[in-house]
Amino acid sequence: MRKQGAAVGLRDIAEMTGVSLTTVSKILGGKDKLFADATVARIRQAAQQLNYRPNAIARNLRCGRTRTVGAMIPLIGYFSHVLSGIHSTLFEHGYAVIIGTPPKLNTASDDQTEAQVIHQLIERNVDGIILRPSSEQFERAYFDEIWQRNVPLIAIDRELSLFKTDFVGTDDEAIGAAAARHLADLGHRRLLFIGRDDVQTAELRGLGFRCAAGEVEGASCAHFVGAGQWQEVASVMQRDDRPTGIFCYSDAVAERLITRLQEWGVRVPEDVSVIGAGNTKMVRELTTFDQQPYEIGKGAAQLYLKRINEDTRAASPTIIRLPAILIPRATTAPPPA
Amino acid sequence: MRKQGAAVGLRDIAEMTGVSLTTVSKILGGKDKLFADATVARIRQAAQQLNYRPNAIARNLRCGRTRTVGAMIPLIGYFSHVLSGIHSTLFEHGYAVIIGTPPKLNTASDDQTEAQVIHQLIERNVDGIILRPSSEQFERAYFDEIWQRNVPLIAIDRELSLFKTDFVGTDDEAIGAAAARHLADLGHRRLLFIGRDDVQTAELRGLGFRCAAGEVEGASCAHFVGAGQWQEVASVMQRDDRPTGIFCYSDAVAERLITRLQEWGVRVPEDVSVIGAGNTKMVRELTTFDQQPYEIGKGAAQLYLKRINEDTRAASPTIIRLPAILIPRATTAPPPA
């Protein structure tokens, strides 16, 4: 007599059907071709009847595979779509996703928290980790823990500088180029990029923007990054020959810009056109780029699955940069006559 | 000699220090008070040196506890904040969160997918499940699987009708009441609620709205729910004595309403005031309620921790409804003279 409430296991099915535990394991484990049809049917039925669910924990302990991956990626906003893509794709393949987002704890420093998260994932024997690097020079120590244990690592959104890993992100240069061309097509010639100098994605977008701008007949292109950029913006926007087409590397920056422009009495888009990136719906009707975050997540999951099937850590990393889609809305228009 | 690359285990530490595996287990497991300080120090040091990480899988198999909870809750938008609250709180207590969001699969029906998700969680032996019911008459069969196995279940946002469980959500009636009072305070007397008849939260908000409206001197309150509500809105807004203060049960509905009002040439807030709920930033400057989703997640996690510590499923369920905070913005104003 089993303890009341205890989970039903292979043994229960074996006892019930008068067959050995091993046989049950094999049949329910998919190796049913080796057995007599009658036995298979009998086992299957008993399993169903007892409402048997395999114990993944036990299975994993034996096989050393957990079919679980850790996702170290923000939960909010843009990245929630990435996570959704990761989860859906992995779920279809029988994998579970365990959240490895470093929470904002009031007790510990960020570094400690991040290390703790990695410990948690390692202790739970995740088969892989999908990571959006929180900073680009991610602490080497954290990674060694992952690297040494040979856990496949897929980076998202920003490439890691210290380790060469598989990567899925946005084609940032192409975004910049497309922004410049969109403005140029509308007739703008005095262009401005507002970015940052400490974020990879921002730099690449600026690069693409300037390159494409350089190919436009008669275009000039300014470029403000880093601390003090808002003062620069403020001063340049006072001038008669101020830029009329501005590309901000993110929607958040575009929003701040538009707020300021309105304060200065500059109308958008009549006087100045503004483009953002991310499609994060912060400002209504902002012309922006949809970076297809769900697809990025899906791509990362697929890359992961490919990686573990090949089982070759040695193979050179795959880098995928997905195109973003321009969404023209109400903040871009031809320049004033 | 251990196999190259294999994880270091208790045995390795035992061999290294010349002490028994059991002793190592106990010391590293926190029962260090029972041992000689010298031994404890020796073991600790060896563990550090070998970079030992306990294998949670093995531990769990032995103890029957996984310190993992499943979160069956949407990943996007409002609920991503709830998830964040759940994750942060549980993480502080050593729990991991595994994603149990039913993904939109193109192959299976929703019901099948939901069942599969539950199987996945059960098979991984989650210690509990935090759920935002996707429909209110959630299929009984799914739950029996959870219920029978005695897995603590915490509901979020909407109470389950079939099972009495712990619950954390918003004080929906209070939201409705506060919306009515806000409009009344601004001077509105002809009020309107736009809701739904098949969603618990919407109904409760409507109830609170009407009750509070009833207590306002000279106020009248209409109430549109269910199919055909937009036709009703359209027709009532033509009239001379149309409502001047409207409360929509969600931001999404408020957004749709404002779009329509603008099409009809009705100005917001000069002619009509509109309030939403959720603070989902869909429309800029919408007067709405912040439902404190992070706090709701945190509350659910705390309730879960309390529940497993008591270990009494028999105890009556705890129901928590957190207040929402009115955020007055640009879509509410005094009525036209």
Add this chain to the structure above:
DNA sequence: CTGAAAGCGCTAACAC
């Protein structure tokens, strides 16, 4: 204070 032995639920090698 410390250790030997049993066993969590399952899979995999190797018999018959």
Add this chain to the structure above:
DNA sequence: GTGTTAGCGCTTTCAG
């Protein structure tokens, strides 16, 4: 086709 045995890495009696 089916059963026996060993053991994944750990915790937990129970015995010194």
